[in-house]
Amino acid sequence: MDKRFTHLSVMAEVAPPLVVTDPDGTYVDATFGRGGHSRRILSLLSSKGKLIAFDRDPQAIESAKEIMDDRFTIIHAPFSRMREELALRGVQSVHGVFMDIGVSSPQIDDASRGFSFRMDGPLDMRMDTSCGETAAQWLAKASEEEIARVIHTLGEERFAKRIARIIVQTRSQVPIETTQQLAQLVAQVVPANKKDPTQNPATRTFQAIRIHINSELDELSLALNAAMQLVDDEGRIGVITFHSLEDRIVKRFFDEKAHPEKALDSRLPLRADQLPQPELKDIKRVLPDQEECNANPRARSAILRLATRVHAGRL
Ligand SMILES: C[S@@+](CC[C@H](N)C(=O)[O-])C[C@H]1O[C@@H](n2cnc3c(N)ncnc32)[C@H](O)[C@@H]1O
Missing domain, CATH: 3.40.50.150 (Vaccinia Virus protein VP39)
Structure with a gap:
């Protein structure tokens, strides 16, 4: 261990x-x-x-x-x-x-698990690494509507549609495969949280995708x-x-x-x-x-x- x-x-x-x-x-x-x-x-x-x-x-x-x-x-x-x-x-x-x-x-703190927007790692987010689809695999194929729905309902994120759009636009040029790639994309379209400026703009998006990937x-x-x-x-x-x-x-x-x-x-x-x-x-x-x-x-x-x-x- x-x-x-x-x-x-x-x-x-x-x-x-x-x-x-x-x-x-x-x-x-x-x-x-x-x-x-x-x-x-x-x-x-x-x-x-x-x-x-x-x-x-x-x-x-x-x-x-x-x-x-x-x-x-x-x-x-x-x-x-x-x-x-x-x-x-x-x-x-x-x-x-x-x-x-x-x-x-340990899941959050180990960059290789892909749960954290603070460290760069593969965009995985599976709790069970022995089976199932990674966050990168899901983001590569889900429709814009599905991505927006997941980020809105499971992240309670107001800017879910903008985030889904930039994900879909970007993936047509380059695959989104790392946590930092995703965090940076989200930061381009989500303004800083006025109530808590220290909160990373990708917080809600990461929460939503994690909850979705692990049902x-x-x-x-x-x-x-x-x-x-x-x-x-x-x-x-x-x-x-x-x-x-x-x-x-x-x-x-x-x-x-x-x-x-x-x-x-x-x-x-x-x-x-x-x-x-x-x-x-x-x-x-x-x-x-x-x-x-x-x-x-x-x-x-x-x-x-x-x-x-x-x-x-x-x-
Ligand atoms: C908050 S931690 C539990 C910490 C634990 N109580 C301790 O004292 O160390 C949650 C754990 O539940 C596991 N987990 C989450 N959802 C699960 C599920 N649906 N089935 C089985 N394990 C799950 C995660 O992999 C993680 O290890």
Whole structure:
């Protein structure tokens, strides 16, 4: 494993104890990264407890080999497949699922991964470097409309159309293959952010392309549904997100499962026993404290949402 790149886990002390409710239980860490949360979860488990971790990044999987613990298993797969992967190993249910969504610091800090507009590198941006299309391959063939749509919806970028146009004009002359090429193109058409002049004009574009290349929002929705199927009664689901698009998905999902009656037409003449039953309860939002935000700037945008699973009729 490359020791130059490390990851400082957000809410590493606070989050795992909120998910681990039974030291003898089986837990999923859906986003191993460099294992900060996994190690903390293991420290909370008894000798009977088990932790099954996932990551789609081969470098994260490599680093997980350092954990020599019989209670620990690492799986190289997207977390949307957690239910199928667990079933293959004979696990049908777990006591809790934890997710720390997004990119890890090693992914951003290693220029060769192509996630960063600060350093020059190949325009890759795949979390799983063993499969799928790179950002350069996508930008070479996507239509101008598709590029604009992705940058607008996933980057919430006002200048998405201009960015898509300059990308398509440029690629007809020269392939766009590096992070600096893309960052410089974006800087030509996006004015400096008046509220935050220190923000690189390519910030939103890079975020959008990264989310698109890794299907991050679809992955999150699928994983939440998988966690619902897996987690036992009274078990917890905990998710840390780092931007509003992801947080909105988690917040809505938890709200809908905790209050299914809200989706009904209130004019329907239903008795209390005919109302759909909640599948989640005790929804909570936890933020990192000031001390952590001062020590780790990445923590400033983090939101941990927690929910407790409730199976039919057991509220
Ligand atoms: C913020 S980091 C997690 C850091 C980790 N909690 C720690 O303490 O080191 C997110 C990790 O999740 C992985 N990841 C993101 N989306 C994924 C997905 N859909 N399936 C599996 N792993 C994913 C990334 O490759 C990255 O390693």
